[in-house]
Amino acid sequence: MSILDPTADSPQQVRQRLTETWSDPYGTPGFFSTVDHKRVGHRYLVTSFVFFLLGGVEALLMRTQLATPDAAVLNPDLYNRMLTMHGTTMFFLFLGTIIAAWGNYIIPLAIGARDMAYPRMNALSYWVFLFAGIFLYASFFVGAIPDGGWFAYVPLTTDYSAGLAMDFWALGVVFVGISSTVGAINFIVTVFKMRAPGMTMSRLPLVVWSTLTTSFMILLSFPAITLAPLLMAFDRIVGTHFFDAALGGDPLLWQHLFWFWGHPIVYVVFLPPIGWLYMIIPTFTGRPIAGYNWAVAATVATGFISFGVWVHHMFATGLPDVTASFFSVASLGVSFPTAVAFFVFTATLWTARRIRWTAAMLWAVGALVSFVIGGISGVMVAIMPFDWQAHDTYFVVAHLHYVLVAGNVLPMFAAFHYWLPKVTGWMLDERLGKTSFWVTTIGLHVLFFPQHWLGLVGMPRRVYTYPAGLGWDVANLASTVGGYMFAAGVLIAMGNFFVSWRRRAPAGSNPWGAGTLEWATTSPVAPYNFAQIPEVHDRYPLWTLDGDVVDDPVGIAPQPGGVVLADEHHETLETVGLDARLGGVLAMPGPSYWPFWTAAATFLCFFGFLIQNPITLTLGLVAVAATLIGWHHGHLTGGEH
Amino acid sequence: MLAAASALGGCSFTGTLAPRGPDAQIAANLWWYMFWLGTAIFVGWLVLFIVAMRRRQPADADPDAERRLHRRFIIGGGIVLPCLAFATLFALDLWGINALPQGDDVVVEATGYQFWWEFAYRDPQLVTANELYIPTGTDVEVRLHTEDVIHSFWVPQLSGKRDMIPGRTNTLTLHATEPGRYLGECTEFCGIQHANMRFEVVAVPPAEYEAWHERMARPATEPSTAAQQRGYEAFMNASCAGCHAIRGTSADGEIGPPLTHFASRRWLGAGAAPNDRGHLAGWIVNAQTLKPGNAMPPMEIDAEDLSALLDYLQSLE
Ligand code: HEM
Ligand SMILES: [Cu+2]
Numbered sequence: 001m002s003i004l005d006p007t008a009d010s011p012q013q014v015r016q017r018l019t020e021t022w023s024d025p026y027g028t029p030g031f032f033s034t035v036d037h038k039r040v041g042h043r044y045l046v047t048s049f050v051f052f053l054l055g056g057v058e059a060l061l062m063r064t065q066l067a068t069p070d071a072a073v074l075n076p077d078l079y080n081r082m083l084t085m086h087g088t089t090m091f092f093l094f095l096g097t098i099i100a101a102w103g104n105y106i107i108p109l110a111i112g113a114r115d116m117a118y119p120r121m122n123a124l125s126y127w128v129f130l131f132a133g134i135f136l137y138a139s140f141f142v143g144a145i146p147d148g149g150w151f152a153y154v155p156l157t158t159d160y161s162a163g164l165a166m167d168f169w170a171l172g173v174v175f176v177g178i179s180s181t182v183g184a185i186n187f188i189v190t191v192f193k194m195r196a197p198g199m200t201m202s203r204l205p206l207v208v209w210s211t212l213t214t215s216f217m218i219l220l221s222f223p224a225i226t227l228a229p230l231l232m233a234f235d236r237i238v239g240t241h242f243f244d245a246a247l248g249g250d251p252l253l254w255q256h257l258f259w260f261w262g263h264p265i266v267y268v269v270f271l272p273p274i275g276w277l278y279m280i281i282p283t284f285t286g287r288p289i290a291g292y293n294w295a296v297a298a299t300v301a302t303g304f305i306s307f308g309v310w311v312h313h314m315f316a317t318g319l320p321d322v323t324a325s326f327f328s329v330a331s332l333g334v335s336f337p338t339a340v341a342f343f344v345f346t347a348t349l350w351t352a353r354r355i356r357w358t359a360a361m362l363w364a365v366g367a368l369v370s371f372v373i374g375g376i377s378g379v380m381v382a383i384m385p386f387d388w389q390a391h392d393t394y395f396v397v398a399h400l401h402y403v404l405v406a407g408n409v410l411p412m413f414a415a416f417h418y419w420l421p422k423v424t425g426w427m428l429d430e431r432l433g434k435t436s437f438w439v440t441t442i443g444l445h446v447l448f449f450p451q452h453w454l455g456l457v458g459m460p461r462r463v464y465t466y467p468a469g470l471g472w473d474v475a476n477l478a479s480t481v482g483g484y485m486f487a488a489g490v491l492i493a494m495g496n497f498f499v500s501w502r503r504r505a506p507a508g509s510n511p512w513g514a515g516t517l518e519w520a521t522t523s524p525v526a527p528y529n530f531a532q533i534p535e536v537h538d539r540y541p542l543w544t545l546d547g548d549v550v551d552d553p554v555g556i557a558p559q560p561g562g563v564v565l566a567d568e569h570h571e572t573l574e575t576v577g578l579d580a581r582l583g584g585v586l587a588m589p590g591p592s593y594w595p596f597w598t599a600a601a602t603f604l605c606f607f608g609f610l611i612q613n614p615i616t617l618t619l620g621l622v623a624v625a626a627t628l629i630g631w632h633h634g635h636l637t638g639g640e641h
Numbered sequence: 642m643l644a645a646a647s648a649l650g651g652c653s654f655t656g657t658l659a660p661r662g663p664d665a666q667i668a669a670n671l672w673w674y675m676f677w678l679g680t681a682i683f684v685g686w687l688v689l690f691i692v693a694m695r696r697r698q699p700a701d702a703d704p705d706a707e708r709r710l711h712r713r714f715i716i717g718g719g720i721v722l723p724c725l726a727f728a729t730l731f732a733l734d735l736w737g738i739n740a741l742p743q744g745d746d747v748v749v750e751a752t753g754y755q756f757w758w759e760f761a762y763r764d765p766q767l768v769t770a771n772e773l774y775i776p777t778g779t780d781v782e783v784r785l786h787t788e789d790v791i792h793s794f795w796v797p798q799l800s801g802k803r804d805m806i807p808g809r810t811n812t813l814t815l816h817a818t819e820p821g822r823y824l825g826e827c828t829e830f831c832g833i834q835h836a837n838m839r840f841e842v843v844a845v846p847p848a849e850y851e852a853w854h855e856r857m858a859r860p861a862t863e864p865s866t867a868a869q870q871r872g873y874e875a876f877m878n879a880s881c882a883g884c885h886a887i888r889g890t891s892a893d894g895e896i897g898p899p900l901t902h903f904a905s906r907r908w909l910g911a912g913a914a915p916n917d918r919g920h921l922a923g924w925i926v927n928a929q930t931l932k933p934g935n936a937m938p939p940m941e942i943d944a945e946d947l948s949a950l951l952d953y954l955q956s957l958e
Contacts, residue, residue: 077833151830155789291715318806321738328734337719342686342719346689351710456657463835464836465836
């Protein structure tokens with residue numbers, strides 16, 4: 001183990017050399033070859049947010065069409081395409097990737113690591129995500145926007161959908177899935193091997209627990225969403241009959257596979273956001289989270305139960321009542337861990353000495369309160385005789401948006417207001433942050449609350465229009481107004497970003513007085529994250545240590561148990577066991593172009609499959625093989641230690 | 642596109658909250674129980690949460706007492722409360738499932754097409770479209786099929802929905818306690834005109850139902866005026882007969898809805914427009930204007946033939 005002699009150099013010299021060791025090449029080469037989890041995290045954040053905006057524009061177009069009965073803003077064909085792309089974008093390109101975005105940025109910092117376990121795979125998962133997004137949206141430019149619904153039920157999407165539209169969808173979805181799977185493996189290994197010494201599993205920040213849980217869920221559920229669209233693509237392109245009832249296939253197979261992925265994924269996209277709230281709320285109450293073990297148990301339990309409930313999306317398909325009842329009960333079971341989580345928050349606030357009402361805290365609390373409504377309507381639709389009425393109506397549209405928007409989007413903004421100072425080094429404007437919170441959240445309720453009513457009075461979902469005179473007009477108009485309000489709130493939050501960027505009020509390393517390790521480093525974070533990897537003795541190290549010392553490579557020698565790594569090597573610590581004993585020193589790979597080229601080659605494969613051109617497909621496969629060989633070779637000889 | 646609004650009779654809204662049958666009644670009751678339970682839980686929690694945010698823990702509070710308090714919160718709210726709610730809901734669930742009507746005094750085969758409904762009755766046999774007559778006070782078993790993609794059959798005021806899935810037959814029992822016209826809808830996204838795939842359930846007293854059934858089973862009315870005769874010929878000579886059936890004539894197409902007693906129906910194109918002369922003319926000339934993307938192509942037909950055709954179709958009582 002290379003341990004630096006702490007007396008030899010000044011802290012400045014050590015930092016200087018660390019920076020040189022860990023920095024990417026300057027400019028374009030650095031841009032394409034970086035494997036730094038922070039830069040990858042930035043990209044994920046920006047890309048994922050851009051898709052959020054695209055999905056949002058699609059949603060607003062739909063809401064405009066539905067504002068009044070018999071409207072002609074979008075024709076039925078275009079409406080259905082917007083419907084499909086809205087759902088697909090939000091699920092595959094935003095909800096699932098925004099968690100990877102914050103995960104990438106925050107997880108290594110929160111566990112005191114210098115990078116993810118596999119930095120190059122990390123870069124790969126981003127590039128694959130980007131290329132997959134481009135692939136899906138390329139459909140707009142060739143006039144083949146997917147139109148079979150984001151859930152793509154067969155046989156509408158196989159035998160009854162001509163052209164490339166659903167090929168784009170099926171292949172695009174498989175493509176994004178690769179990114180999520182690669183990312184999940186990386187998170188798991190990172191959490192198990194890269195924690196700072198002494199960070200036992202019971203000292204793990206809760207956001208890390210939730211990311212760990214969801215990573216396992218992704219590994220278990222994504223095979224289904226890879227297999228199903230591949231079978232669909234084969235049915236469509238090659239002419240197989242996996243889903244064709246007339247020839248021995250089964251259309252319900254699609255639904256089982258789809259929801260076997262689709263239900264766990266709902267929990268995958270809100271567990272990490274709940275994890276963000278687990279970080280934010282203790283900070284602004286100045287107290288550790290109450291019932292840490294309960295929170296961990298609830299997180300893990302949600303992960304398990306989520307695999308036993310997918311059939312509640314299929315109650316109307318006519319499954320035997322006994323089978324269906326099992327899933328109904330399992331769905332009710334989810335209410336336990338969710339309730340535990342909510343009372344963990346309530347108890348934490350109950351014993352707070354003083355709550356600081358920052359914008360981040362407002363967003364967090366607003367998310368919790370709104371989310372409860374989605375939780376309650378979720379329990380309702382688990383009851384079959386009621387679900388047979390509510391299913392596929394606007395009631396479910398209201399329910400799922402409460403869960404997803406309050407469970408992911410509002411926490412995303414909470415995280416944005418909380419961690420952005422760490423990312424950029426400057427503070428966001430608090431007043432604008434609060435204004436955007438109120439506008440967005442009130443918008444959310446005006447948008448979605450009336451939709452419960454619409455469903456109850458019989459409005460089906462996924463309709464491009466509705467007739468006047470059914471009593472649906474007022475609620476629809478209100479909902480559209482809410483939609484615009486929500487959008488205005490998002491615009492204010494974006495405005496805040498640009499205004500604060502110009503102002504650049506310095507953040508300092510720990511502006512909120514938080515207790516977890518990501519706040520121990522400089523803001524913005526230096527390329528090497530931590531000059532000295534801290535040793536951890538409790539859940540909120542910075543509340544017991546003096547925050548700034550951790551960034552000081554030599555100043556506090558010897559910090560109890562702290563390890564100083566040689567600054568001229570690209571290295572980090574490896575720890576072993578659940579109690580994070582010091583394992584050894586890991587040489588970390590440096591910048592590489594191979595992840596980018598591998599993703600590009602994968603794009604070529606999918607493109608070849610799409611246009612049914614065997615030559616392109618073969619070329620793509622060869623290219624993938626070549627890049628992987630290059631990657632491996634580069635790894636052995638690429639100037640690493 | 643005009644509304645199926647008049648289907649509602651005097652009612653100000655349709656849907657789950659205005660049940661007219663035992664199945665829908667159960668769902669509506671369940672909804673109200675759950676609504677009050679849910680509201681109580683939400684409000685109760687919110688009050689607690691607000692108090693939690695407003696109160697201030699004294700700085701010298703005993704950490705052990707705090708920990709006990711936390712545990713009480715989490716066990717009370719996270720375990721005990723959901724247990725109670727869970728037990729209540731599970732009981733409601735089972736009760737609801739078991740209380741649903743199950744009889745088959747009348748059997749109707751319903752088939753979904755992109756984007757309309759076919760209804761076939763037996764004894765005597767007859768096939769009609771987009772309007773489902775049922776006798777009141779009777780369990781009507783609807784067997785659900787599809788000719789193409791997945792559709793879902795839903796009459797919110799009478800019962801929950803059930804999917805029509807290729808290769809399977811689901812069944813659903815409709816039971817109307819009161820005569821009336823009830824809106825029916827497709828609730829599984831089935832393509833471009835999923836939004837305009839409605840139908841009407843017409844519940845009438847059993848005697849009236851018998852009379853209707855007997856009348857509908859007869860072949861279509863013969864043309865009785867010169868204009869109707871000309872319309873009849875236009876129908877047979879244009880491509881209409883290739884897609885539509887009129888019992889008692891040589892028209893036996895199976896692609897579009899049967900038109901044997903078409904004039905007795907209230908709606909055109911599965912709820913796309915009211916069935917009056919003006920809309921019908923527009924529909925025949927170009928059905929794509931009223932319902933873009935439906936399977937019926939625009940018809941080349943001269944004005945006089947069209948007028949005669951309308952006369953004929955409107956005579957098909
Ligand atoms: C001039 C000749 C035609 C006449 C007079 C005619 C008349 C009608 C009428 C009155 C309806 C509404 C039925 C109802 O609401 O129950 C209808 C619907 C329909 N017709 Fe035709 N039709 C003609 C030609 C065709 C042809 C050639 C096709 C097939 C290629 C066709 C396919 C359909 C279909 C699929 C529907 C149902 C559309 C929907 O609601 O989604 N029709 N037609
Ligand atoms: Cu349909």
